[in-house]
Amino acid sequence: MIFFGHLGITTGVIKIYEKIAHKDIDIDIDSEVSIDYRVVLVGSILPDIIDKPIGAYIFRNTFHNSRIFAHTLLFSVLIMLIGLYILYKHKKSNILLLGTCTSIHLILDSMWLYPEILFWPYFGWRFPVRPEGNWVQSDIIRLATDPSYYLSELIGFMIIAYYFVRLIKNRQINTFLKNGKL
Numbered sequence: 001m002i003f004f005g006h007l008g009i010t011t012g013v014i015k016i017y018e019k020i021a022h023k024d025i026d027i028d029i030d031s032e033v034s035i036d037y038r039v040v041l042v043g044s045i046l047p048d049i050i051d052k053p054i055g056a057y058i059f060r061n062t063f064h065n066s067r068i069f070a071h072t073l074l075f076s077v078l079i080m081l082i083g084l085y086i087l088y089k090h091k092k093s094n095i096l097l098l099g100t101c102t103s104i105h106l107i108l109d110s111m112w113l114y115p116e117i118l119f120w121p122y123f124g125w126r127f128p129v130r131p132e133g134n135w136v137q138s139d140i141i142r143l144a145t146d147p148s149y150y151l152s153e154l155i156g157f158m159i160i161a162y163y164f165v166r167l168i169k170n171r172q173i174n175t176f177l178k179n180g181k182l
Contacts, residue, residue: 004156005155006156008155008157009104014101018035038176039101039180042098043099043104051069063129065129067127072119072120076099076102076103079102
């Protein structure tokens with residue numbers, strides 16, 4: 001999955017959770033229980049923001065893999081544990097939300113197919129070598145030919161487009177930029 005699949009599907013999942021969890025209460029725009037969707041958007045692509053530059057560019061000859069530390073269960077669990085601590089101590093949930101969104105990223109990337117990465121360091125300290133080659137070109141080819149690939153991107157794009165248009169129509173862009181409310 002590439003960009004819009006992660007952004008849109010994660011946003012959709014969190015929005016559905018928000019609707020179900022808070023269906024009995026009217027959420028005010030400044031309410032503490034509402035979700036900061038800026039955090040959702042960052043968390044949905046955080047593993048790629050961290051791992052792609054490190055594994056595919058900066059230390060390409062070391063790792064030979066663009067899915068390393070941030071694509072592990074350990075990374076997501078550590079963020080969620082830190083988030084639980086901050087929630088308990090300071091009643092702020094954004095770090096927990098960030099960890100949840102990175103976990104959704106792992107699911108969308110089908111990381112269970114790569115147990116040596118997902119469960120690192122359980123299977124050893126070295127990451128497996130993946131023949132990276134020209135992954136941008138292979139992603140473009142997959143986008144054009146693989147329905148499981150382009151459908152998730154299309155669905156994600158439609159979700160992001162829906163909320164973007166809604167923010168514009170309701171003149172809420174500044175509200176979103178200021179406090180992350182959708």
